[in-house]
Amino acid sequence: xxxxxxxxxxxxxxxxxxxxxxxxxxxxxxxxxxxxxxxxxxxxxxxxxxxxxxxxxxxxxxxxxxxxxxxxxxxxxxxxxxxxxxxxxxxxxxxxxxxxxxxxxxxxxxxxxxxxxxxxxxxxxxxxxxxxxxxxxxxxxxxxxxxxxxxxxxxxxxxxxxxxxxxxxxxxxxxxxxxxxxxxxxxxxxxxxxxxxxxxxxxxxxxxxxxxxxxxxxxxxxxxxxxxxxxxxxxxxxxxxxxxxxxxxxxxxxxxxxxxxxx
Amino acid sequence: xxxxxxxxxxxxxxxxxxxxxxxxxxxxxxxxxxxxxxxxxxxxxxxxxxxxxxxxxxxxxxxxxxxxxxxxxxxxxxxxxxxxxxxxxxxxxxxxxxxxxxxxxxxxxxxxxxxxxxxxxxxxxxxxxxxxxxxxxxxxxxxxxxxxxxxxxxxxxxxxxxxxxxxxxxxxxxxxxxxxxxxxxxxxxxxxxxxxxxxxxxxxxxxxxxxxxxxxxxxxxxxxxxxxxxxxxxxxxxxxxxxxxxxxxxxxxxx
Numbered sequence: 001x002x003x004x005x006x007x008x009x010x011x012x013x014x015x016x017x018x019x020x021x022x023x024x025x026x027x028x029x030x031x032x033x034x035x036x037x038x039x040x041x042x043x044x045x046x047x048x049x050x051x052x053x054x055x056x057x058x059x060x061x062x063x064x065x066x067x068x069x070x071x072x073x074x075x076x077x078x079x080x081x082x083x084x085x086x087x088x089x090x091x092x093x094x095x096x097x098x099x100x101x102x103x104x105x106x107x108x109x110x111x112x113x114x115x116x117x118x119x120x121x122x123x124x125x126x127x128x129x130x131x132x133x134x135x136x137x138x139x140x141x142x143x144x145x146x147x148x149x150x151x152x153x154x155x156x157x158x159x160x161x162x163x164x165x166x167x168x169x170x171x172x173x174x175x176x177x178x179x180x181x182x183x184x185x186x187x188x189x190x191x192x193x194x195x196x197x198x199x200x201x202x203x204x205x206x207x208x209x210x211x212x213x214x215x216x217x218x219x220x221x222x223x224x225x226x227x228x229x230x231x232x233x234x235x236x237x238x239x240x241x242x243x244x245x246x247x248x249x250x251x252x253x254x255x256x257x258x259x260x261x262x263x
Numbered sequence: 264x265x266x267x268x269x270x271x272x273x274x275x276x277x278x279x280x281x282x283x284x285x286x287x288x289x290x291x292x293x294x295x296x297x298x299x300x301x302x303x304x305x306x307x308x309x310x311x312x313x314x315x316x317x318x319x320x321x322x323x324x325x326x327x328x329x330x331x332x333x334x335x336x337x338x339x340x341x342x343x344x345x346x347x348x349x350x351x352x353x354x355x356x357x358x359x360x361x362x363x364x365x366x367x368x369x370x371x372x373x374x375x376x377x378x379x380x381x382x383x384x385x386x387x388x389x390x391x392x393x394x395x396x397x398x399x400x401x402x403x404x405x406x407x408x409x410x411x412x413x414x415x416x417x418x419x420x421x422x423x424x425x426x427x428x429x430x431x432x433x434x435x436x437x438x439x440x441x442x443x444x445x446x447x448x449x450x451x452x453x454x455x456x457x458x459x460x461x462x463x464x465x466x467x468x469x470x471x472x473x474x475x476x477x478x479x480x481x482x483x484x485x486x487x488x489x490x491x492x493x494x495x496x497x498x499x500x501x502x503x504x505x506x507x508x509x510x511x512x513x514x515x516x517x518x
Contacts, residue, residue, distance in 0.1 A: 068448075179439075179507060181439075181441075182438075182439040182440075182441065182505060182506070182507035182508075183439050183507065184437040184438045184439035184440070184452075184453035184454060184455060184507055185437070185439070185453055186437050186453050186455035186456075193326075193455060193456070193459060196452045196453040196455055196456040196490070196491075197439075197451055197452060197453060198439030198440060198441060198451050198452065198453060198507070199439060200439065200441045200448055200451050201448075201451040204448070236451075236452075236453075250437055250455075251437075252437045252438060252439060252453075252507060
């Protein structure tokens with residue numbers, strides 16, 4: 001048991017050092033029991049607690065591995081989650097230095113903002129919908145502290161679900177009458193259309209992903225709170241970015257959101 | 264000397280018998296102009312057998328599809344009434360060689376469109392817009408062809424199904440699209456993948472048909488092109504396309 005704990009602490013430290021130095025680490029999976037998802041979340045939690053002690057503020061969660069294609073690539077059949085801190089939020093249209101996220105890629109997502117605390121045990125979809133304040137279009141700038149994105153499930157979970165930064169649109173839309181399943185998505189990079197999709201690509205519906213997260217958060221004793229942001233998962237293929245790129249995302253019914261990368 | 268009518272007869276026979284043939288370009292050098300002439304001549308053979316012309320299809324209007332097939336130009340083909348699949352109907356698999364399906368947007372015209380037109384002029388000629396699917400089926404072995412081959416083969420067009428028509432004032436620039444087999448999504452995309460906006464495909468259709476000596480006629484259907492990569496069909500499948508704000512269209516493939 002002691003060696004197990006030591007391995008978790010060591011893996012967490014390697015990831016933190018990667019953040020601090022900007023130097024990616026080799027995969028941490030070799031240090032953990034093979035395929036041990038609980039151990040991987042334990043690594044993530046060590047760092048979450050470390051950062052919360054350091055006065056980072058938790059403002060939401062991200063859901064990863066929500067697409068069938070990505071699940072197949074990693075050989076998994078479930079999404080994963082990571083933490084969103086206040087310092088990860090960018091304003092719509094804000095330019096960000098490319099180096100702020102290691103090995104950055106961008107994804108178009110639907111973000112939900114909670115209206116109510118949501119500690120319902122075993123919640124249903126309608127209970128969740130009633131607890132959501134609004135939806136906004138979002139861009140997630142994902143990154144990996146693992147060298148060359150050489151990740152398996154435990155690596156990405158341990159590495160805060162490969163979270164980086166997130167950008168929210170500024171035109172909140174209530175869920176009433178909004179068809180998130182068939183909402184079309186197009187992403188442009190420097191005006192070039194590089195990713196297409198729809199809400200159905202995210203576990204069939206972004207709300208399905210959010211329900212999975214809400215249930216999981218209740219189960220692990222860290223339920224969603226009023227005001228929490230939920231990044232529900234990609235609506236289309238993720239895209240690499242370089243300095244000078246400007247990325248625009250339009251989601252039908254939700255409007256648009258933009259981010260830009262400087263050197 | 265390329266014998267347009269002989270090659271048209273070859274293509275027409277392959278389509279009628281649902282039989283794969285070697286690429287025309289393997290035996291002769293074709294220009295794109297000759298390829299369109301072969302397409303016209305082969306469809307004329309169908310019209311003399313009593314088929315009726317009902318519209319135009321656009322092809323390779325999206326990047327994923329162009330990459331999938333290794334071509335880099337948009338193409339157009341001719342639609343006849345025998346290609347119509349009834350919404351909710353059943354198709355006979357034996358009619359095809361190696362059919363694939365694509366989710367699309369269809370335009371119904373109320374006024375002619377000819378030559379170079381603006382998107383606004385194109386929209387003004389649209390009576391209605393609908394969710395649609397096109398069943399493509401190359402008559403070439405292994406679904407492999409050059410640009411000239413596929414043009415001669417009527418841009419692989421073999422069947423199409425159109426759902427309920429809607430007023431054309433809907434913004435169709437970024438409609439979510441889900442193609443499902445037996446209720447399971449197999450392709451997910453957006454109408455934005457159709458040349459950035461499906462109306463651009465209609466503009467291209469007016470220009471390209473004019474180059475071929477025709478115009479888009481009132482009452483014609485224009486299939487704007489696929490929003491996703493094409494999916495191979497199998498016997499017994501229930502095939503459905505859903506388009507945001509436009510509803511669904513579906514058919515079954517017989518065993």
